[in-house]
Amino acid sequence: MSVFTASRLLGKTVLITGASAGIGAATAVLFAKGGSNLILLARRADQLEKVAEAAYAAHRAASVQQGGQIVTVQLDVTDGSQVAALWSKVPPGLRAVDILVNNAGGAHGIDRVGDIQEKDVDTMFATNVLGLISLTQLLIKDFKSRNAGHIINLGSIAGREPYAGGSVYCASKAAVRAFTASLLREVVDTPIRVTEIQPGMVETEFSLVRYRGDKSAADKVYEGIRPLTAEDIAEEIVWAAARPPHVNIAEVFVLPVNQASATLTFRGGSK
Numbered sequence: 001m002s003v004f005t006a007s008r009l010l011g012k013t014v015l016i017t018g019a020s021a022g023i024g025a026a027t028a029v030l031f032a033k034g035g036s037n038l039i040l041l042a043r044r045a046d047q048l049e050k051v052a053e054a055a056y057a058a059h060r061a062a063s064v065q066q067g068g069q070i071v072t073v074q075l076d077v078t079d080g081s082q083v084a085a086l087w088s089k090v091p092p093g094l095r096a097v098d099i100l101v102n103n104a105g106g107a108h109g110i111d112r113v114g115d116i117q118e119k120d121v122d123t124m125f126a127t128n129v130l131g132l133i134s135l136t137q138l139l140i141k142d143f144k145s146r147n148a149g150h151i152i153n154l155g156s157i158a159g160r161e162p163y164a165g166g167s168v169y170c171a172s173k174a175a176v177r178a179f180t181a182s183l184l185r186e187v188v189d190t191p192i193r194v195t196e197i198q199p200g201m202v203e204t205e206f207s208l209v210r211y212r213g214d215k216s217a218a219d220k221v222y223e224g225i226r227p228l229t230a231e232d233i234a235e236e237i238v239w240a241a242a243r244p245p246h247v248n249i250a251e252v253f254v255l256p257v258n259q260a261s262a263t264l265t266f267r268g269g270s271k
C-alpha cells in the first residue's frame with residue numbers, strides 16, 4: 001500500500017457509485033485497505049453487502065487505525081428522488097464526503113444505428129451521463145463550501161475513440177469526457193480535484209451486461225488476450241486519489257498491453 005501513500009487516504013470518506021461489482025467493488029476494497037470510510041451505492045443490495053464485507057476484511061487485515069466505517073445504500077443513480085434522498089440514509093458523521101467516484105455505468109447491446117432499442121438509449125444516457133451529473137451536482141456545492149474534494153469519473157476508451165456498434169455507449173462516454181473536462185476548468189480557482197479514468201478492456205460484468213447475459217458472447221470479447229482486471233483500474237483510481245493535494249491527475253488512459261485502440265488488439269497470446 002505504500003506506493004499509494006496511504007496516509008493521504010486515512011479517515012477520508014469515499015462515495016462510490018456502482019459499488020456492487022467490477023471496478024466499483026474493487027475500488028471499495030482498496031480504499032478500505034488504505035484506511036478510508038466508504039459510502040457504497042448500487043441497485044443490488046445483496047451484492048453491496050458482500051462488497052462491504054470484503055472491504056471490512058481488507059480494512060481489518062491492513063491494521064490501519066482510521067477509517068473502516070462503511071454504509072451501503074441501495075440506490076439507482078437514474079432515479080432523481082432516490083439521489084435526492086441519499087443523505088437521509090447516511091449517518092451524519094459520513095456526510096462530509098472527500099472523494100466521489102462516479103463509476104456506475106455500462107453498455108447495452110452492440111446494435112447499429114437504426115436498430116437500437118429506445119430503452120437501451122435511455123438506460124445508457126440515464127446511467128452513464130445523467131446519473132453521473134446528478135451525483136456530481138449533489139456533492140459539488142458541499143465541496144465548494146468546504147474548499148475541498150475530489151471527483152473521479154469513469155470515462156472509457158469509448159469516449160476517446162468511437163467504434164461501430166458502440167454509437168450510444170461511445171456518445172455517452174464522450175459526454176462524460178466533455179462534462180469532466182468542463183468541470184476541471186470550472187474549479188481551477190479551488191483546491192477541488194477532477195479526474196477522468198479512461199480504461200480500455202477490463203474483464204468485469206461489463207460484457208455480460210452488454211451482451212444481455214450471453215456468457216459465451218461476453219467471454220469471446222476477452223479471447224486470446226489478457227484484459228485488465230477490476231483491481232488494475234481500482235489501483236489507478238486510488239493512486240490518483242492519494243496524490244498530494246496540489247497534484248491533480250486530470251486523465252488516466254489505461255490499456256491492456258495487447259490493446260492499442262478500441263478495435264486494435266493482438267490476440268496471439270493467451271490469458
Ligand SMILES: NC(=O)c1ccc[n+]([C@@H]2O[C@H](COP(=O)([O-])OP(=O)(O)OC[C@H]3O[C@@H](n4cnc5c(N)ncnc54)[C@H](OP(=O)(O)O)[C@@H]3O)[C@@H](O)[C@H]2O)c1
Nearest residue numbers: 018020021022023043044076077104105156202204205206
Ligand atoms: N469493463 C470495461 O471494459 C470498461 C471499460 C471502460 C470503462 N468502463 C466503465 O467502468 C464503469 C464500471 O464498469 P464495470 O466494468 O465495473 O462494469 P460492471 O461489472 O457491470 O459494474 C457496473 C456497476 O454499475 C452499477 N450500476 C449500473 N446501473 C446502475 C444504476 N442505474 N444505478 C446504480 N448503479 C448502477 C452496477 O450495480 P447494480 O447492477 O447493482 O446497480 C455495477 O455495480 C462503467 O462506467 C463502465 O462504463 C468499463
